[in-house]
Amino acid sequence: MTLLLPDLELVKTITKPSPDKIVLLIIDGLGGLPHPQTGKTELETADTPNLDQLAAEAICGVIDPVSPGITPGSVPGHLALFGYDPFSCSIGRGVPEAVGVDFPLESGDVAARGNFCTVDETGLVTDRRAGRISTEKCTELCHLLDGLVIENVEIFVSLVKEHRFIAVFRGEGLEPDITDSDPQQVGVAPKPITALNPQAGKTANIATQFIAQAKATLAGHHPANMVLLRGFSQRPQFPTVGEIYKLKPAAIASYPMYRGLAKLVGMEVLETGNSIEDEMATLKQNYADYDFFFLHIKGTDSAGEDGDFDRKVKIIEQVDRALPSLIDIKPDVLVVTGDHSTPALLRGHSWHPVPILLRSKWCRPDKVCQFSESACSSGGLGRFPAIHIMLLAMANALKLTKFGA
Amino acid sequence: MTLLLPDLELVKTITKPSPDKIVLLIIDGLGGLPHPQTGKTELETADTPNLDQLAAEAICGVIDPVSPGITPGSVPGHLALFGYDPFSCSIGRGVPEAVGVDFPLESGDVAARGNFCTVDETGLVTDRRAGRISTEKCTELCHLLDGLVIENVEIFVSLVKEHRFIAVFRGEGLEPDITDSDPQQVGVAPKPITALNPQAGKTANIATQFIAQAKATLAGHHPANMVLLRGFSQRPQFPTVGEIYKLKPAAIASYPMYRGLAKLVGMEVLETGNSIEDEMATLKQNYADYDFFFLHIKGTDSAGEDGDFDRKVKIIEQVDRALPSLIDIKPDVLVVTGDHSTPALLRGHSWHPVPILLRSKWCRPDKVCQFSESACSSGGLGRFPAIHIMLLAMANALKLTKFGA
Numbered sequence: 001m002t003l004l005l006p007d008l009e010l011v012k013t014i015t016k017p018s019p020d021k022i023v024l025l026i027i028d029g030l031g032g033l034p035h036p037q038t039g040k041t042e043l044e045t046a047d048t049p050n051l052d053q054l055a056a057e058a059i060c061g062v063i064d065p066v067s068p069g070i071t072p073g074s075v076p077g078h079l080a081l082f083g084y085d086p087f088s089c090s091i092g093r094g095v096p097e098a099v100g101v102d103f104p105l106e107s108g109d110v111a112a113r114g115n116f117c118t119v120d121e122t123g124l125v126t127d128r129r130a131g132r133i134s135t136e137k138c139t140e141l142c143h144l145l146d147g148l149v150i151e152n153v154e155i156f157v158s159l160v161k162e163h164r165f166i167a168v169f170r171g172e173g174l175e176p177d178i179t180d181s182d183p184q185q186v187g188v189a190p191k192p193i194t195a196l197n198p199q200a201g202k203t204a205n206i207a208t209q210f211i212a213q214a215k216a217t218l219a220g221h222h223p224a225n226m227v228l229l230r231g232f233s234q235r236p237q238f239p240t241v242g243e244i245y246k247l248k249p250a251a252i253a254s255y256p257m258y259r260g261l262a263k264l265v266g267m268e269v270l271e272t273g274n275s276i277e278d279e280m281a282t283l284k285q286n287y288a289d290y291d292f293f294f295l296h297i298k299g300t301d302s303a304g305e306d307g308d309f310d311r312k313v314k315i316i317e318q319v320d321r322a323l324p325s326l327i328d329i330k331p332d333v334l335v336v337t338g339d340h341s342t343p344a345l346l347r348g349h350s351w352h353p354v355p356i357l358l359r360s361k362w363c364r365p366d367k368v369c370q371f372s373e374s375a376c377s378s379g380g381l382g383r384f385p386a387i388h389i390m391l392l393a394m395a396n397a398l399k400l401t402k403f404g405a
Numbered sequence: 406m407t408l409l410l411p412d413l414e415l416v417k418t419i420t421k422p423s424p425d426k427i428v429l430l431i432i433d434g435l436g437g438l439p440h441p442q443t444g445k446t447e448l449e450t451a452d453t454p455n456l457d458q459l460a461a462e463a464i465c466g467v468i469d470p471v472s473p474g475i476t477p478g479s480v481p482g483h484l485a486l487f488g489y490d491p492f493s494c495s496i497g498r499g500v501p502e503a504v505g506v507d508f509p510l511e512s513g514d515v516a517a518r519g520n521f522c523t524v525d526e527t528g529l530v531t532d533r534r535a536g537r538i539s540t541e542k543c544t545e546l547c548h549l550l551d552g553l554v555i556e557n558v559e560i561f562v563s564l565v566k567e568h569r570f571i572a573v574f575r576g577e578g579l580e581p582d583i584t585d586s587d588p589q590q591v592g593v594a595p596k597p598i599t600a601l602n603p604q605a606g607k608t609a610n611i612a613t614q615f616i617a618q619a620k621a622t623l624a625g626h627h628p629a630n631m632v633l634l635r636g637f638s639q640r641p642q643f644p645t646v647g648e649i650y651k652l653k654p655a656a657i658a659s660y661p662m663y664r665g666l667a668k669l670v671g672m673e674v675l676e677t678g679n680s681i682e683d684e685m686a687t688l689k690q691n692y693a694d695y696d697f698f699f700l701h702i703k704g705t706d707s708a709g710e711d712g713d714f715d716r717k718v719k720i721i722e723q724v725d726r727a728l729p730s731l732i733d734i735k736p737d738v739l740v741v742t743g744d745h746s747t748p749a750l751l752r753g754h755s756w757h758p759v760p761i762l763l764r765s766k767w768c769r770p771d772k773v774c775q776f777s778e779s780a781c782s783s784g785g786l787g788r789f790p791a792i793h794i795m796l797l798a799m800a801n802a803l804k805l806t807k808f809g810a
């Protein structure tokens with residue numbers, strides 16, 4: 001793997017438009033670990049004739065999402081896929097969640113991702129998702145909390161989906177560097193929010209008061225009798241994908257966070273449905289109007305997080321069955337990979353490398369003819385950090401000029 | 406240009422304790438070059454059923470100790486293994502040698518590694534090691550030189566082993582940026598010591614006077630009739646392995662320099678004997694009390710430096726035969742590799758990648774079933790810089806939290 005990276009300002013000087021179109025298909029949490037009984041990962045277990053055919057025509061490899069050993073969250077995982085250094089371009093979860101549900105985030109606003117959760121009579125969290133309450137119930141609870149004003153700071157609470165919401169704090173002098181209240185486990189109390197620097201003291205104080213008021217308001221709404229907040233953040237200032245790569249980019253994602261993240265890097269987010277087939281249809285309908293498509297599949301990651309090996313296998317097979325409609329479009333450059341591994345055995349994101357295939361007229365195919373962790377690890381792309389994917393895709397689309405004399 | 410590595414401050418934010426234990430077995434100078442008559446390296450020639458079995462159960466690869474093409478000294482080679490950037494965390498040889506023999510090094514002291522050597526009547530070096538004089542003789546000569554005072558600078562001279570000693574300069578305004586007197590070859594005169602910056606002028610001057618006095622004192626002690634100094638350095642300020650990784654680390658090494666290096670990065674250095682079996686026994690006796698073990702085998706490097714292919718093969722076989730006592734302990738994460746290659750054919754350290762195996766419950770094994778340069782180069786870990794090893798080991802021990810939202 002290489003450690004040399006051009007910075008984005010340099011990249012801008014070598015990108016150029018071309019007629020070629022790029023499709024980046026991200027199967028979230030794609031990589032896995034072998035099932036103890038079969039020795040095969042989720043991807044190796046799944047029947048995937050279309051992915052295998054693509055692998056045979058492509059050059060393959062494995063990516064380290066961020067850096068070897070690091071388990072990335074969804075935000076750094078995707079920032080690296082779009083070519084941003086995930087160490088210097090970090091953003092908290094709140095902002096992409098808020099942008100993803102079209103909240104009109106203003107400069108200076110501090111956004112947090114929220115969960116309605118269940119606490120017992122001693123205040124310990126017994127369910128971080130309040131039994132995954134319905135979206136209707138969540139809407140009702142958001143209304144109860146929305147519009148509070150604490151010390152001249154307005155607090156907006158908006159629905160995301162099921163138990164998920166966003167809280168946006170708007171007022172003078174707010175700083176996002178405060179800790180989460182979400183303990184990320186059950187059996188313990190929500191964590192106190194503390195300021196990570198002196199400037200953020202006011203925000204920490206107001207967030208703490210908000211949580212106390214929310215607890216009082218929700219007292220009679222068991223199982224959704226408490227809130228957990230995490231990922232306090234402000235809108236970052238990144239150069240957009242359009243500016244860096246001279247692309248007209250579109251995003252197809254059903255889950256709000258990924259829609260938000262795509263907007264934050266300057267992609268147009270297309271309306272689509274909830275199924276893989278809906279997303280493929282959206283690609284087909286809009287193919288003429290953009291030259292870069294980020295297509296995001298969420299179900300694989302959710303199944304992995306639930307520890308459901310068989311469901312993850314089935315979703316990979318669904319993706320495979322939906323692929324012909326994408327292949328028929330004949331994208332000039334097609335990249336298929338994931339933002340990180342989510343092995344069902346670990347019930348969460350992990351550090352393991354993720355298989356990747358890149359098919360184009362100019363890809364110099366290798367001998368790999370199966371899309372799997374083990375087969376791709378001997379592919380022609382070798383093992384490399386995900387941050388290089390965008391320039392590889394751009395090169396294969398003949399969208400990069402020569403660097404240097 | 407960006408180096409895609411988390412800095413140590415960031416690493417601190419994602420490390421957490423876990424019950425799992427990590428053993429890092431370093432076979433010094435492990436990598437080699439093929440024997441012209443057999444086409445096999447030292448490791449490929451050795452009969453290593455236990456290492457091969459481990460390779461079969463592990464994920465394998467090859468590491469670049471520092472960076473492709475770079476031949477590292479022992480210090481940068483080991484700093485990279487412990488996760489420190491060897492370009493920014495450089496330290497000269499003097500400090501770890503001094504700390505390794507338990508010299509009470511104070512802040513501001515400048516330490517150098519010394520050799521007693523032989524010079525002829527014209528002053529040319531004829532043997533850099535004075536015929537490897539005995540440790541007893543070295544003790545006697547160190548006493549002759551110890552305790553000199555030159556311009557209010559005290560000079561301490563202490564035994565290391567055989568022809569090796571340390572010289573420590575203590576006084577006001579000493580700076581370590583001066584050149585070595587050791588020419589690293591015979592047939593030439595010792596090199597004059599010069600200051601690499603104006604602040605170091607005083608140190609260069611005093612070191613030069615010390616060498617002149619030593620030469621006068623040693624005149625009648627042929628073959629040990631001169632000294633060579635190198636690696637002038639001061640104690641560095643690194644965050645410790647305990648601080649960065651939240652580990653309780655122990656080091657098992659018989660050679661003083663490696664004990665010193667381990668102390669400098671905050672490991673507890675365990676008493677052990679000189680044989681591989683002694684080191685393995687020390688691991689077993691102390692296994693309950695620490696959660697990270699650095700176990701260092703020196704013989705392979707020495708044999709390579711002596712150009713003794715067959716002895717290096719034998720020492721690798723000794724390591725293999727001693728392995729069952731390590732394997733019986735069932736370390737949760739076991740990493741076996743070297744700090745660099747020392748091919749007998751080159752009679753010295755080299756830049757060639759070094760095989761690595763990592764075995765854990767979560768390692769995602771590959772198809773490699775032989776621990777060798779050629780077999781590991783097609784392993785699932787691919788080829789990567791050694792600096793990533795610590796985070797990979799930490800990840801496999803479930804000692805890293807998710808990075809980012």
